[in-house]
Amino acid sequence: MAKVISFASQKGGVGKSTLLMLTATALHKRTNSKVLIIDCDPQKSVKETYQTDKDTSNGSCDVITYNWNQPKPEVNFDKTLALAESKYDVIFLDLPGKLEGADVRFSLLISDIIIVPIVASTLDINATISFLKKLPEISKVKKEKGYDLKIFGVINKKDQTIEHNKLQELAGIGGIQLFYSPISYLVRYKRNISTSEDITNPMDIEDEFNQYFDEFRTKCEV
Numbered sequence: 001m002a003k004v005i006s007f008a009s010q011k012g013g014v015g016k017s018t019l020l021m022l023t024a025t026a027l028h029k030r031t032n033s034k035v036l037i038i039d040c041d042p043q044k045s046v047k048e049t050y051q052t053d054k055d056t057s058n059g060s061c062d063v064i065t066y067n068w069n070q071p072k073p074e075v076n077f078d079k080t081l082a083l084a085e086s087k088y089d090v091i092f093l094d095l096p097g098k099l100e101g102a103d104v105r106f107s108l109l110i111s112d113i114i115i116v117p118i119v120a121s122t123l124d125i126n127a128t129i130s131f132l133k134k135l136p137e138i139s140k141v142k143k144e145k146g147y148d149l150k151i152f153g154v155i156n157k158k159d160q161t162i163e164h165n166k167l168q169e170l171a172g173i174g175g176i177q178l179f180y181s182p183i184s185y186l187v188r189y190k191r192n193i194s195t196s197e198d199i200t201n202p203m204d205i206e207d208e209f210n211q212y213f214d215e216f217r218t219k220c221e222v
Ligand SMILES: Nc1ncnc2c1ncn2[C@@H]1O[C@H](COP(=O)(O)OP(=O)(O)O)[C@@H](O)[C@H]1O
Pocket: 011, 012, 013, 014, 015, 016, 017, 018, 019, 045, 097, 156, 157, 158, 183, 184, 185, 186, 187, 189, 190, 191
């Protein structure tokens, strides 16, 4: 049974798609896991990156898009997922930066794990808190059906500002557990983003991405 991991936040621009692609690519390249990305964002930024890559290189993990503007989208999503679950070990969902809407709610309900990228600015922190406060309801519905939901926060675009001191206050809200390993604001995450190339040498244990990735694998058990 595949594990479903969503990258979600009601805020756009916090790094959902970036972290998802980096993580999915590293998992695909470094382990034997069969990895699928389902791009559920109408902007389709992950799918577009993948298509650009495919022209020049091979070896990306599989990427499909899911269109919510169709009759009975939940029923078809269930079918898509049932097929995917027999073929893949880990399924990543890239969600749009919003909170309302049946699409986001449904995607969260079918997730085993939600990763919330967190950026340290007052606006982003407030939006994250609103998002986290909606999650206990999702956890409750899942629990009633006998499923567990894990919620992790990853600090992204870390810089030297004092706003970073405030982030620990988020710990525990809505059941979130913060990663120890942050991702810095670095040009390499803007430029070298790809679904077919690993961001860094996996052997470099000092590298912050590798530290994040190790923590991801341990916490998400993948
Ligand atoms: N750690 C980072 N360092 C530098 N730039 C980043 C980082 N994470 C994301 N970005 C940039 O921020 C912008 C928004 O990221 P994106 O992944 O599209 O966010 P979201 O999917 O949450 O809307 C993109 O231009 C991306 O390249």
